[in-house]
Amino acid sequence: MTIFFFLLVHVLDTALVRVSPEAYDETIAIYKNPVVNLMEYGLAAAVLFHALNGLRVIAVDFWSKGPRYQKQMLWVSVGLWVVLMAGAFYPIMEHSLRDLFGS
Known part of the structure; x- marks a missing residue:
């Protein structure tokens, strides 16, 4: 949505x-305000999670051992998502952080 x-x-x-x-x-x-910038970060989070989860679902569906390892693949997807979103925080939120805390 x-x-x-x-x-x-x-x-x-x-x-x-x-x-x-x-x-x-x-x-x-x-x-150009922090609320919209935070919404952009949320959008990036949703798209990235959707992409990683989609890859996991593909692996579950098309890999013979996929159903057996779906729980582990979920945690790998979540872990990757957390790491990538942490790395994306500053580049996405840079303008708002500069406005809030100065250059």
Whole structure:
């Protein structure tokens, strides 16, 4: 649902460029706040978890030993997700962190 909402908003705000470039600039300025930045981080978290879990499901379905190891693969997926999201925190949240704590 998060991805759908993001895509809907993205299409609508990009369409503003043709209608009114000033309205587009104002809309993009609204997005430059910590709440929206945190939502972007949440979106990245959802997409990454979905991708890793999808790979796990593929392995369970198409690997003969997949069902036997699905619990271990789940924990590997979650572990990878945590590590990758920790590494993505600063690059995604950089602008908000600079605004909150100074350059």
